[in-house]
Amino acid sequence: MLIAGQWTDALDGQHIEVENPGRRIIVATVPRAQSADVNIAVAAAQKAFAEWRKVPPRQRGKLLLQIADKLDEQIEQMAHTIAMETGNAIRTQARPEATAAADIFRYFGGLAGELKGEQIPINESMLSYSRREPIGVVGAIIPWNAPVLLAALKIAPALCAGNSMVLKTAEDAPLGVLLLAKACDEILPPSVLNVLTGLGHECGAAMAEHPGILKLSFTGSTAVGKSIMQAASDRVAPVSLELGGKSPSIVFPDANDDWAVDGIISAMRFTRQSQSCTAGSRLFLHADIYDSFLEKLAQKASALKMGDPLDEATDMGAIINKKQFDKVCSYIDEGLSLPDARLVTGGMPDTEGPLSEGYFSHPTIFADASNDWRLSREEIFGPVLMAIRWNDEDEVVRMANDSHYGLAAFVWSRDIGQALRTAHRVEAGWVQVNQGIGQILGQSYGGVKQSGIGREYSLESMLDSFTQKKSVTVNLDIPKPE
Numbered sequence: 001m002l003i004a005g006q007w008t009d010a011l012d013g014q015h016i017e018v019e020n021p022g023r024r025i026i027v028a029t030v031p032r033a034q035s036a037d038v039n040i041a042v043a044a045a046q047k048a049f050a051e052w053r054k055v056p057p058r059q060r061g062k063l064l065l066q067i068a069d070k071l072d073e074q075i076e077q078m079a080h081t082i083a084m085e086t087g088n089a090i091r092t093q094a095r096p097e098a099t100a101a102a103d104i105f106r107y108f109g110g111l112a113g114e115l116k117g118e119q120i121p122i123n124e125s126m127l128s129y130s131r132r133e134p135i136g137v138v139g140a141i142i143p144w145n146a147p148v149l150l151a152a153l154k155i156a157p158a159l160c161a162g163n164s165m166v167l168k169t170a171e172d173a174p175l176g177v178l179l180l181a182k183a184c185d186e187i188l189p190p191s192v193l194n195v196l197t198g199l200g201h202e203c204g205a206a207m208a209e210h211p212g213i214l215k216l217s218f219t220g221s222t223a224v225g226k227s228i229m230q231a232a233s234d235r236v237a238p239v240s241l242e243l244g245g246k247s248p249s250i251v252f253p254d255a256n257d258d259w260a261v262d263g264i265i266s267a268m269r270f271t272r273q274s275q276s277c278t279a280g281s282r283l284f285l286h287a288d289i290y291d292s293f294l295e296k297l298a299q300k301a302s303a304l305k306m307g308d309p310l311d312e313a314t315d316m317g318a319i320i321n322k323k324q325f326d327k328v329c330s331y332i333d334e335g336l337s338l339p340d341a342r343l344v345t346g347g348m349p350d351t352e353g354p355l356s357e358g359y360f361s362h363p364t365i366f367a368d369a370s371n372d373w374r375l376s377r378e379e380i381f382g383p384v385l386m387a388i389r390w391n392d393e394d395e396v397v398r399m400a401n402d403s404h405y406g407l408a409a410f411v412w413s414r415d416i417g418q419a420l421r422t423a424h425r426v427e428a429g430w431v432q433v434n435q436g437i438g439q440i441l442g443q444s445y446g447g448v449k450q451s452g453i454g455r456e457y458s459l460e461s462m463l464d465s466f467t468q469k470k471s472v473t474v475n476l477d478i479p480k481p482e
């Protein structure tokens, strides 16, 4: 782990094993940090903050740009590491993630000059202005599904704004983030960034409760997000939460074409084994096109090449770990046992052959689904797509919004007026029309309802999440000295 500028073990010497889920073999061990390690990291970050906040913003930005250059040089090593520890296929996921992490540092590095306040025209004899000041030590907790990208999304804007950071990696995917930390460590002053590897209920909980952490930025499940918010409320610390989703994909009858089918596959994030909070996992298909669209979709989904994440030919890799794999299997099993559910493609994983050696789950589609089923309501975080029939526009919007989540949504129609009307009615932080791509830098991304609080990916996100505004008012009209 990186604590106080040193590469170090946990104080009590305990470790966590890291498994390659494509082969079910242990590839590394990392320190298992406890609250005592958190204390040291926070103290180091507090000390570093005092100096780092004084570094001129554009100088801080310059260092981030240097980190971006360094990350560019090691994209292949990073991609290989990510694929090995997450099971995400190297060509479709791991390499794009490594590339995106460098891009994130470059984007925020370039925004350092935009940490501006405002001047308010109150009257001629008063100067009123605001400053964007850093908050202090930020505690960041990330999941395993896009570990390096999500770490970059927290580190780059928080540090650019002048904060220092203690970041905890996810227990299942710490290696890529440690590589990222190494690149940062070679360029940043010591202790500005501290990276801990540890378990959620030990290291993560200790961070959430630590009085020295003045802001918590969390990406992960809604359940843990709530516990983070509770812990933060005790000291009224601000939180940013990027949580779960059960995102609707609404297909109108005029989109019964290959481009929409390809888009649905991308929106469902099948090539990430659908381990994405924005996965469009509830597919609302209009009755007029229901069967023919599903036929095309099943054909394309089943043609995805599943296999070794490190093989360039692989489209779709492995589920992260046994616990998630078993969870996905139990949802599939439930779908198979529902008399009204019709399996269109996929089903239970292979029990023999090469795919039985890792946690591989086929893209699975259930048709004739009800929006009320558990499979349609809970975030499965695996490649299980529920296809629900609709007839009436009001009805489909009502079903799409009948969820405690509100992260992403997708609308598919050639009629842009109709598509945009629907996009505006859907309760989600991010709606895509006729595409199902990933987040883009510059776009503020985040959820509504129980999908989260706060935004990421943009200048606005850096200002809102990682600075606090101070107002200064100055009387320009004091009497002349006697």
Ligand code: ADP
Binding pocket: 141, 142, 143, 144, 168, 169, 170, 171, 198, 199, 200, 201, 203, 204, 205, 206, 208, 219, 220, 221, 222, 224, 225, 227, 228
């Ligand atoms: P996922 O299901 O994607 O693993 P989690 O919300 O369980 O989502 O995990 C996301 C991150 O939150 C991980 O780094 C994990 O270690 C951490 N975490 C889990 N439980 C807690 C907790 N009680 N307090 C703080 N962090 C936690």
